[in-house]
Amino acid sequence: MHVFYTPDITSNHYTLNEEESRHCSKVLRLTSGDIIHLIDGKGGLYEAEITGMNKKNVQLTVINKQTEFGKRNHFLHIAIAPTKNIDRLEWFLEKATEIGIDEITPIICDRSERKIVKEERLEKVITSAVKQSLTAYHPKLNTATSFAEFMKQNVSGEKFIAHCIEGDKPFINHLTQANQSYLILIGPEGDFTQTEVDIALQNGYKAVTLGNTRLRTETAALAACFEANYINR
């Protein structure tokens, strides 16, 4: 099953861009009459036939369309401090896309060793996972923002901050229920500072634990992603 990401599809006729056309003809060796699948990232899953092709463009005709394919019953937004080793953040994006996530925001925290992220690269990782896992809804990746700026944003739904500072913290599933909109903050290597935690609490975030074991940043973020999806089975 060959899947292409076509966010700009608007009718039953579509032409793959030059790069994907080359991939389609040269790498996959597909030809007129072959069937491929398209994902528009907004819930649309299309079955399309190759009706014409040359080296630089492949023309498609949609023969079947499903809307709201794999529509999710909740909204999950995870704000995560980019890992020092960017591979670990990319890994999280791939896995979270497979399991189910709607929005991701890289947040730069006091203890963040990495202050800059290349969104284009991360976007590619997400799109590749979208195609591989046949996720018709493309998760939204926001540009990186400072923790302070992020706190000023007006977010609806339930807000949680997962940190490792000593103290009694409930699990997320003890504080919420299914079919909600969730925002979960995940700190950098070295955790959030007490000040950041206090600011979050003042802004209506609830402190939560993800378990008793020491989790790396990207593992904690994925555990939070698993948990939100688990609550919504």
Add this chain to the structure above:
Amino acid sequence: MHVFYTPDITSNHYTLNEEESRHCSKVLRLTSGDIIHLIDGKGGLYEAEITGMNKKNVQLTVINKQTEFGKRNHFLHIAIAPTKNIDRLEWFLEKATEIGIDEITPIICDRSERKIVKEERLEKVITSAVKQSLTAYHPKLNTATSFAEFMKQNVSGEKFIAHCIEGDKPFINHLTQANQSYLILIGPEGDFTQTEVDIALQNGYKAVTLGNTRLRTETAALAACFEANYINR
């Protein structure tokens, strides 16, 4: 906090091997009087003082010992088909060790593209995660075995096979409860064959789903690991 893995510790006095001694003195620049932590992999977490050192060995004296540190309330064994790209299996081993797992067996299935795994390398990945996540119990990695051979093994506890073949399959948490011993089979890229599934069912395994999304092998295995730990919170 500097953690060393010392599975052969038997008394209150211990000498790090040459490699770890060099790491301790040259890389970490630790010296006599400094405190480090030791994990024996069987639940023992030690606090030890450096009481003597030279280039080739660092002598330690245990000043505090905790037994059954982070003792788990269930037993989780995951048998997983090694991924074509071994990095993905290594990634699973690291993450599963962080989240909580007791035993792992690489199983070679009909559709396995990778038939050989280097256990020594995988063992190193687990040990590194054990130290990083302060897991006093070292997960056991078995040597790779064929699916057929694995089916002949007499396993106690609850047995599940997660596959993607069409049909009604319950979630693991609908078939079991907390504080059990679980064995979960995860297939290769391309899934188990119908024959393998049938053989597993004949051997008392129950077919389960891990959700509606298409998960890569290593993601499915981690989802199963997360679920077993979630059930046992």
